[in-house]
Amino acid sequence: MAVAVYFFCLGLSFATWASRIPDIKASLRLSEALLGTLLLALPAGQMLTLPFSGRIVARYGSKITLGIAFVFYAFSLTNLGLAKEGWQLGLALFAMGISGNLCNISVNTQAVSVEKMYGRPILASFHGVWSTAGFSGALIGLLMISLKLTPYQHFWIIAIAGIISTFFANRFLTESATTSPSQESTEKTSRFRKPPKVILQLGIIGFCCMASEGTMFDWSGVYFQKIVKAEGSLIPLGYASFMIMMALGRFTGDKLQVRFGKQRMLQLNGLLIFTGLSTAIFFPQLLTATLGFIIVGFGVSSVVPMVYSTAGKIPGMAPSIALAGVSGISYLGFLLGPPLIGFVAELTDLRFSFGIISVMGLLIALLVPRISAFK
Structure with a gap:
């Protein structure tokens, strides 16, 4: 329950922040x-700390690191509401990225x-809590806007x-996520060595999923606007259907993993990503595209949790170090995927660029x- 509280508060x-981006954009012009x-x-701050975050968590323990990092994360949120210039917003987002990455590594270490x-x-259920918090944050954001509270006031309440x-x-977090002296000595001697093969392999799977x-x-x-030609009020339908199914998939993913095994589940997830995107590409009507996005939502739901779970149990390696390595490679997919879509769409069209992403599901x-x- 204590770990779930952190996942919920982080989400x-x-x-x-996401719910008030339009207001901040307007106020800063x-x-x-x-x-x-x-x-x-924000992702720049996250990527900057990836080489150190795993070692910090391994050195001081995930319990202490998570407790301190979340306080900084919360204060970083409030600083976003203070921005009066674009550079100030960028600086606040950079700080939020740094503290957010420390939270991410330490909370997943706790979860493992x-x-x-x-x-x-x-x-996967812990990640489902994060997704649920995302819905809650969006609804609370609508409430705060209706009450005419400024982003700064809203951010302080949260x-x-x-x-x-x-x-x-x-106080209820586990103490068992601290690196032993022998592990820490081993990690120091291998600081500049090539990452283990398994870290790269897991990272590639995470990369493909997070690009999707x-x-x-x-x-x-x-x-949905350009290809499906949905009416104005129905444009968010694709995103909403994807998010809802991703949350549901995470809450059911653990039980399915027990029943079918991790390898079969990941293969199924990859095929669902491919199938869902292909459905939306070849049948770009409202009903079929929505169905395709629902399938994609279930496909991506459990991949990252299973990859992180596997990384945290690599023999002879501190969970936080392994998680930092895998999440670093995985997160590159999240950063590079969307710009790739835009670049390819500019040269060809949006359906073709979505097709490239669908192949990543097949690769998984x-x-x-x-x-x-x-195995």
Whole structure:
């Protein structure tokens, strides 16, 4: 429950920021191009800390790191509401990315530790809590806007609620996620060595999945507008159907993994990503495209949790170090996928660019049997 509280508060904080982006864009008078550039500051902060975050968590323990990092994450959220210039917003997003990555590595380290204690898959359910928090944050955002609260006031309400909730939850986190002296010595001696093969393999699977996720997050609305030709009120249908099924898939993913096994589940997930995107590409009508996006939502739902779970159990390697390596490679997919869509769409069309992403789902299905960690 304590780990779930952190997942929920992290998801709620991020969704809170996302719900007020239009207001901040308007108040700062930012163009679409400038806003897009500034939004890159958040992943830039995350990528900057990836080489160190795993070692920080391994050195001080995920419990302490998560407790401190979340406080900074909450304060970073409030700083977004203080921005009066574009560069100030970019700086605040960069700080949020740094603290957010430390939270991400430490909370997933905690989740892997709890999963080991339970002796059965539960990581996907934790990620389902994050998705649920995203819906909650969007609804709370609508409420705050209707009450005419400024983003700064809104952010402080969420930050205070999050800090209080996680303060009480922190004492119940496990202490078992700390690196032993022998592990820490081993990691220091291998600091500049090539990452183990299994880290690269897991990272590639995560890369393919997160490229698909990023595409759905950033381009689903555009696809429904430009290709499906949905009416104004129905444009968000694709994104909403994808998000709902992704959340449902995460809550059911653990039980399905127990029944069918990790390898078969990942193969199925990859095929669903391919099938769902292909359906939306070849049958771009409202009903069929929505069905396709629903299939994609279920396809991506459990891939990253299963990859992270596997990374956290690599023999002879601290979970936080392994998670940092795998998440670093995976997150590149989230960063590179959406720009690739735009570039290819400019040269050809949006359906062709979605086809490239669909192939990544097929790659997941083909590569998984060749990775020994999933056997």
